[in-house]
Amino acid sequence: MFDLSATLTTMPTALQGSLFDTASTADEFSAVVLRPLHTIQRTELGCGAWLDVLPNWLSGADQLFERLAAGVPWQAERRRMYDQVVAVPRLLSFYGEGEQLPDPVLNTARTALSEHYADELGEPFHTAGLCYYRDGRDSVAWHGDTIGRGRTEDTMVAILSVGAARPLLLRPRGGGQTLRYPLGHGDLIVMGGSCQRSWEHAIPKTNKPVGPRISIQFRPSGVR
Template sequence: MFEEAWFQSSLLDVDTPETVGALGTTVERVRLTDGAWVDLRRGWISGADELFARLMETVPWRAERRKMYERIVDVPRLLCFYADGEPLPDPLLTEARATLDHHYAPELGEPFTTAGLCLYRDGKDSVAWHGDTIGRGSSQDTMVAILSLGTPRTLALRPRNGAAPPLRYEVGHGDLLVMGGSCQRTWEHAVPKSARPLGPRISVQFRPRGVR
């Protein structure tokens, strides 16, 4: 299905059991402006090579087309969405979501219920500046937890009011990045294109009910 896609497995993942790591004090929080924040947990999923390979093969990836500036264009990545109540495509993702629920319950007050998966096939695939403001994210504080698998890519954030330069996070194989507080309303995020030859990356975005 993806004959031209390649990914250099991590030498650190060789013979490493698949494990969802602890959160707690291992999470680094960065306070942004206007009540927004970002949490980062490096290497949250260890032994992630097999999970990456399973998702590449078993997820029913699909291409989409969307209207943009009066034209219908190809979405520059492949997608799959698991709605509230749908089983996730891998038991390790179910365990990861349960760990997120336990850690963030005091702040979020509700579970993560959906999962959106994106496959960035190479450096040409990307996502433009946006916030997850369809639904409750447009008016309420919420969280979006992003698990990154495969080739590291830049996730950039910038305030909507332009009051500060963009921040850039290089999120790699097994890393977790969580955007919380007012982040979806007051900041935007993007995965920019890269001119460098890059292998594939899978992004798993866990969201609460009614947030897109």
């Protein structure tokens, strides 16, 4: 599998703001605020997997969406699938260890997550992968983040969502009940323990009219 990437320098946005995102637009940077993480709620999934969810972790999320949509060097990738090359149905950008993140709020979020999960994770979150879902045609298929250490070790992936809500689906590998979490407008979800090995997650396509969404995935070293 390989990719052929083209950088998009500008991206149109058509986000309908959330009524619950009450931050002022007078100062777009000071308006974006993170809530304390001690209110996050955990669900035990079984087999050592768990899920933490905190709706509206980030206030001012719509302002952050607009900054990321306009300022991130988004990549439109194509990948070989079997005997053909196909377009990846979302835009991507990845920030590796030591790279400057595209917005200071993301630095603050990554630090807060590293501090909150320090005892369980035993290491900081280092990388950030960004996905831009432009409309209902953009998606990601069922998968676990098992490239690297996640294939054999317990780990964590923390996802911050800004923009319009899209459902994140989770299901046990091998079959079972599918869980559905609509994520957007500053919501946080953290998949931990064996979740990447024993569960799969996806963002499905939809024919319904939906606005754009950006997800930011924070991961420790060696996990993709």
